[in-house]
Amino acid sequence: MTATEEIQSAADQRISDEVLMSVRNIRLSFGGVKALRDVSFDIAKGEIRAIIGPNGAGKTSMLNVINGVYHPQEGTIFYKGKTGLMKPHEAATKGISRTFQNLALFRGMTTLDNIMTGRNMKIKRNFLWQALRWGPAQREESENREAVERVIGFLEIESIRKTPVGRLPYGLQKRVELGRALAAEPELLLLDEPMSGMNVEEKEDMCRFILDVNDEFGTTICLIEHDMSVVMDISDRVVVLDYGSKIADDTPNEVRANQAVIDAYLGVSH
Amino acid sequence: MLYRETGQIKTDYKSDMAMFPIAQDRWFIYGCVAVAVIGLPLFASSYIIEAFLIPILIWSLAALSLNMLLGYCGQLSLGHGAFMAVGAYAAYNFATRIPELNIFIVFILAGLCAAAVSVLFGLPSMRIKGFYLAVSTLAAQFVIEWVFSTVTWFSGDNAMGTVDTPAIVIFGYKLESSIDLYMFCLVINIVLFVLAKNLVRGSVGRSWMAIRDMDVAASVIGIRLLPAKLLAFGVSGFYAGVAGAMYAFVYLKACDITSFDLFQSFNILFMVIIGGMGSVMGAYFGAAFILLLPIVLNITFQTFFATSGFAGLVSNIEHMVFGGLIMFFLIVEPLGLARLWSTAKEKLRLWPFPH
Ligand SMILES: Nc1ncnc2c1ncn2[C@@H]1O[C@H](COP(=O)(O)OP(=O)(O)O)[C@@H](O)[C@H]1O
Ligand SMILES: [Mg+2]
Numbered sequence: 001m002t003a004t005e006e007i008q009s010a011a012d013q014r015i016s017d018e019v020l021m022s023v024r025n026i027r028l029s030f031g032g033v034k035a036l037r038d039v040s041f042d043i044a045k046g047e048i049r050a051i052i053g054p055n056g057a058g059k060t061s062m063l064n065v066i067n068g069v070y071h072p073q074e075g076t077i078f079y080k081g082k083t084g085l086m087k088p089h090e091a092a093t094k095g096i097s098r099t100f101q102n103l104a105l106f107r108g109m110t111t112l113d114n115i116m117t118g119r120n121m122k123i124k125r126n127f128l129w130q131a132l133r134w135g136p137a138q139r140e141e142s143e144n145r146e147a148v149e150r151v152i153g154f155l156e157i158e159s160i161r162k163t164p165v166g167r168l169p170y171g172l173q174k175r176v177e178l179g180r181a182l183a184a185e186p187e188l189l190l191l192d193e194p195m196s197g198m199n200v201e202e203k204e205d206m207c208r209f210i211l212d213v214n215d216e217f218g219t220t221i222c223l224i225e226h227d228m229s230v231v232m233d234i235s236d237r238v239v240v241l242d243y244g245s246k247i248a249d250d251t252p253n254e255v256r257a258n259q260a261v262i263d264a265y266l267g268v269s270h
Numbered sequence: 271m272l273y274r275e276t277g278q279i280k281t282d283y284k285s286d287m288a289m290f291p292i293a294q295d296r297w298f299i300y301g302c303v304a305v306a307v308i309g310l311p312l313f314a315s316s317y318i319i320e321a322f323l324i325p326i327l328i329w330s331l332a333a334l335s336l337n338m339l340l341g342y343c344g345q346l347s348l349g350h351g352a353f354m355a356v357g358a359y360a361a362y363n364f365a366t367r368i369p370e371l372n373i374f375i376v377f378i379l380a381g382l383c384a385a386a387v388s389v390l391f392g393l394p395s396m397r398i399k400g401f402y403l404a405v406s407t408l409a410a411q412f413v414i415e416w417v418f419s420t421v422t423w424f425s426g427d428n429a430m431g432t433v434d435t436p437a438i439v440i441f442g443y444k445l446e447s448s449i450d451l452y453m454f455c456l457v458i459n460i461v462l463f464v465l466a467k468n469l470v471r472g473s474v475g476r477s478w479m480a481i482r483d484m485d486v487a488a489s490v491i492g493i494r495l496l497p498a499k500l501l502a503f504g505v506s507g508f509y510a511g512v513a514g515a516m517y518a519f520v521y522l523k524a525c526d527i528t529s530f531d532l533f534q535s536f537n538i539l540f541m542v543i544i545g546g547m548g549s550v551m552g553a554y555f556g557a558a559f560i561l562l563l564p565i566v567l568n569i570t571f572q573t574f575f576a577t578s579g580f581a582g583l584v585s586n587i588e589h590m591v592f593g594g595l596i597m598f599f600l601i602v603e604p605l606g607l608a609r610l611w612s613t614a615k616e617k618l619r620l621w622p623f624p625h
Contacts, residue, residue, distance in 0.1 A: 067490060069486065069490065087489075088486075088489040088490045089489050089490075089492045089493060089494050089495075091490075092489075092490060092491055092492030093492050097491070098490060100487065104484050104486065104487035104490075105483075105484070105487075106479055106480050106482075106483035106484060106487070106488075107483050107484075108479055108482065108483050108548060109476070109479050109480075109483065113476055113479070116473075116476055117473075117476045117477070117479075117480050117488075117491060117493075118491055120473045120476055120477050120480075120491065120492065120493060121491070121492035121493070123472075123473040127469060127474045127501060127505070130468060130469055130472040130473065130474050131465040131466075131468050131469045132465070132468065133468040133472060137472070141287065141472060141473075142283050142287070144473075145283040145286075145287060146283060149283070180491065181491075184491060184492070
């Protein structure tokens with residue numbers, strides 16, 4: 001057995017056969033622009049699934065369809081035993097969290113408040129209890145704070161807890177955004193270019209966090225990434241999009257050897 | 271070395287999440303409350319109490335009301351003057367039509383009426399934001415003004431649309447002296463401030479700020495935008511309604527729709543901008559600033575210009591300075607006096623070793 005085969009078989013053992021999400025025949029267009037053309041793929045429970053493709057291929061649109069930000073003209077999604085498209089807040093309550101390609105932090109709030117907001121939907125006491133902030137409401141807030149502190153510890157951002165996020169450098173803001181997504185304790189985590197704009201060291205940290213999340217909490221991850229070496233390192237399976245169509249869906253090694261993928265990346269005309 | 275966090279180690283999250291986690295802040299607030307409860311009634315003249323302190327207590331509530339909606343939730347309203355009117359007329363009607371009602375119940379009901387109206391005019395926020403929402407709340411201002419000046423039922427069938435409010439009686443004790451009225455306002459003010467502060471630092475406040483800062487991200491983390499926005503309109507309307515009832519019953523001693531016109535809506539907006547968006551303390555700063563500034567300017571310019579024959583100019587210059595200051599804050603310090611205050615505290619924290 002070669003080294004790569006060994007890695008692959010280890011990955012196969014880790015991933016269960018159970019399908020967590022199945023994206024079926026998604027077509028999405030904006031006026032004349034066809035962002036997604038009949039795209040289908042599965043995400044297995046527990047895997048790290050990558051979506052790659054050149055700029056404008058429709059990767060971000062795909063994540064937006066998955067958690068209900070965009071409404072496709074055709075197609076549907078199967079998730080945790082149910083078929084149907086979700087609204088963004090529904091997707092969140094059903095355990096889908098995400099980060100954005102261009103930071104989408106709440107800029108007027110501190111790191112702590114941003115991450116606390118990631119758990120907002122876990123808070124059950126209504127606004128009257130909160131206005132009194134007494135007894136059960138106080139306890140609930142403390143419990144959520146403890147959970148958030150675990151996320152803060154996990155991401156090693158204790159020192160910026162009370163800093164307004166607008167003042168943080170870009171790489172740390174991305175980490176806080178990951179923290180906000182993790183605070184919801186997601187089953188499926190969607191990451192849109194989590195490493196873009198980072199230096200090598202920051203990228204390594206981010207890779208480590210993504211692998212740890214997958215390992216320690218068993219969170220299924222679907223990520224978009226441009227850096228091929230990162231994709232090769234951390235993902236179990238890769239979907240390749242080009243001009244809105246799926247052109248490959250395989251293990252990282254197979255994808256790398258795929259002629260259609262190479263052509264797409266080199267910009268060979270269609 | 272007076273203002274430090276060091277040495278104040280928090281052993282649990284509860285104390286870190288206290289309303290004022292830094293001890294010096296806590297003492298400052300206790301000091302302010304002590305002065306307000308004991309010092310001012312003892313030493314302030316009844317003129318000062320009636321002309322300054324009571325208005326500040328009332329308008330700071332109005333500013334807090336709009337601050338929750340605009341500063342925290344990011345929804346602009348130009349109808350807050352009218353929401354105060356709803357509170358004032360509702361309180362008048364409850365108090366006169368059901369005289370046995372306790373005054374606090376009357377004020378709560380008045381707040382609830384204003385909340386309902388505010389939610390109604392907040393419904394368009396489902397579809398529109400920013401400028402267009404401001405226009406829709408402007409419509410609220412005009413519609414409500416029109417209703418109260420034409421439907422005389424609200425003002426006890428008084429053709430003028432203006433009517434005297436009954437005296438405030440608490441458990442058989444009639445509030446008459448300026449200190450009585452001041453204490454009445456102070457109690458309501460403190461209670462509502464504590465509730466508001468709790469609300470904005472809990473999950474409700476976080477959902478409002480999330481909507482303000484980035485609504486797509488807010489919905490993606492599971493916040494339902496419309497209910498959260500309508501809650502902001504409702505809570506804000508409640509506060510505006512109570513402030514309106516206080517303004518009518520304590521300050522004007524009458525219900526008069528012309529006292530709740532668009533000018534007041536703008537005044538409340540200026541209080542929020544100058545005091546500091548997204549700051550509960552800012553509501554006091556803003557209210558005090560807007561109420562005191564015209565007086566300070568007036569005194570200053572009177573002494574300078576009275577003798578030089580330009581007396582007619584004085585009021586115009588006052589308006590210009592007023593407008594200039596608002597523009598200054600919008601451009602230079604959009605977070606207002608509250609921000610200047612916290613910057614000063616940050617400096618103090620480093621003092622006397624700035625490096
Ligand atoms: N909200 C939108 N309105 C109009 N066109 C859009 C929108 N979002 C994406 N598109 C278009 O869809 C295509 C795919 O975009 P996107 O999903 O962002 O690509 P990627 O993330 O792969 O770079 C692009 O041509 C883009 O211009
Ligand atoms: Mg993209």
